[in-house]
Structure formats: structure tokens, C-alpha cells
Amino acid sequence: MGQLFDTRMAEWREQIDSCLHTIISETAYPDDFKEILEYAVFPGGKRLRPILFLEWHSLYAPPNEESLKFACAFELFHCYTLIHDDMPCMDNDDIRRGKPTVHKKYGEGKALLAGDALLDLAYMTMYSAAYAVGKLKNIQAFMLSGDMGVIRGQYLDMYGKAEHINNLLGDVYMFKTASLIASACKMGYLFMSDMPEEEYRAPFIQHIIDRLFIPNPDKYKEQRVSLAAGAGMFGILFGVAFQIYDDISEYVAGEKADSANVFDFLPLDEAKELLNTYLNDAVAQLNREYNGDTSYLKQLVEKFIIV
Secondary structure, three states, X not given: OHHHHHHHHHHXXXXXXXXXXXXXXXXXXXXXXXXXXXXXXXXXXOOHHHHHHHHHHHHHOOOOXXXXXXXXXXXXXXXXXXXXXXXXXXXXXXXXXXXXOHHHHHOHXXXXXXXXXXXXXXXXXXXXXXXXXXXXXXXXXXXXHHHHHHHHHHHHHHHOOOOOHHHHHHHHHHHHHHHHHHHHHHHHHHOOOOOOHHHHHOOXXXXXXXXXXXXXXXXXXXXXXXXXXXXXXXXXXXXXHHHHHHHXXXXXXXXXXXXXXXXXXXXXXXHHHHHHHHHHHHHHHOOOOOOOOOHHXXXXXXXXXXX
């Protein structure tokens, strides 16, 4: 099964990369600016967000060309955040994915414009894909990842102060990292569905904030939620876990953290326990009666367990 999983992930990445190349090449930007966009997007990382979209989509229906485009919009949005996060006015990083960051390679002005272009391109791609299949309400749902999600989390990361672990997990990680992942999961499941209109509008992120297992591990489990909201719940739990995993990886590698992280509050053994608890609770969200096989999603989660 592990080999089948690796093959499936590799095939998703190949399709995603091909689609991303096409999206960028078909823009009306000058060739030298397209080169900057390509530099920012390739080579990619895990392509986690579009893969999650496609996996959740597969539980309802096989993804089509428009679904793939919509999935790629999540990666464009993610890459925009990376460009801006790396800039001197924010995290001031010199290296991203093993090469100079966009502003170090091309200068701050071009980097800023490249981030803006990828954000714009993400929404344009979503609109064209959703319009083609008559699902424009997906655009409304995605707005949760903007002012209620990623940007809010980045602001709190830069200008807020995490005074305890709840602040860090619930205010920063929940929004900056987990909200976009949760949107990819929920919208993947909804993209070709015939679910009621309210499923698209439900601000599931806000409903989950008070249900993190710190300090009450079972509080969020008491809530009966729809399958689509369960997809979002999975994304929140896995998204927070993903950020904790990143903290642990940097800590073990001896890298200095740019901002608040779990090691401001927990020793390594407790951080690992926290990570695995979130991952196990994410897997529990997959043990519901979805329309399809969740085994690939479970294997994806298990890749991040640390013993």
C-alpha cells in the first residue's frame, strides 16, 4: 500500500506542476516577469494544499480539468504568501526551498509584484474553474482563507504576542497555516457536490477555535458536524499539526526560529506528543461515512507522525 501511496502522490504532483506551468505561461505578463513567477513556484515543495484538495475531491467524484485548476489556485495562493513572508519587512529570509528567496534573487520590488501577481492569479484561476462548472459559490467559501485566515494569522504572528500555548495554536497556527489547508480540504469535498448552499458559507474555522483539545481534549468532539464541516475540521487539525511538525524539524536541525513556536512553551517530548495528538484526531475525522476511500488521506497524515 505504501508504494501505491507514493505513486499516487507523485502522479498528483506531476499533474499539478504541469497545470501550474500552463497557468503561468498563459498569462499576459512579459516573459521576464513570467520567469520570476516560475522561479517562485518551481521547484515546488510538497504541493500539500492542492493534493489535499484533490484527495478530498476524489471522495465525492473523480477530479476533472477544472478541479485540477482550482486545486492549483491553492498553490498559487500559498506561493504568494511565501514570497511576502520572506521579504525584509516580514521574516527577512534569504533561502526558500534550498535556493535564494525571490527578493534576494530579483530584488524587493519585483518580489512584491510577483507575490501580488500570484495572489491575483489564484483568484482568477479559481473564478474561471468554478465558472466553468457552475460552482461560483466556491469563491465565496475561499474568502475564509483571506481576511479571516491567512492574513489575520500573519498579522498576529508579526504584531501579536503569544503569551501561552493556546494563543500560539489557536490564534497564529490556526489561521496562518491551518485555515488555507482547511479550505483546500473542505472545498475539495464540496467542489462538484450538490450540497446545500449553507455548506459553502459556514465559517467552520470560527466554530472550531474554542474546541481545540487544549485545555479540553474532548470539547470539539462533542459537536455533530456535517461531512463537509468534518473535512474542514480535518484540515484545521492537520494544519496545526503540520506547523508543529515544521517547528520540531527546525528545532532538531538546530535552526533558529523566526517567530514564536511551540518550543517557547514546551520541551521536545511534549511537542512530539502534541503533534501526534493532533494527527490522531485528524485521522479520527476520516473515520466517518464519506463517499469514498480515505486510506490515502490517512497515509498522508501518518507520514508526519514522530516517535
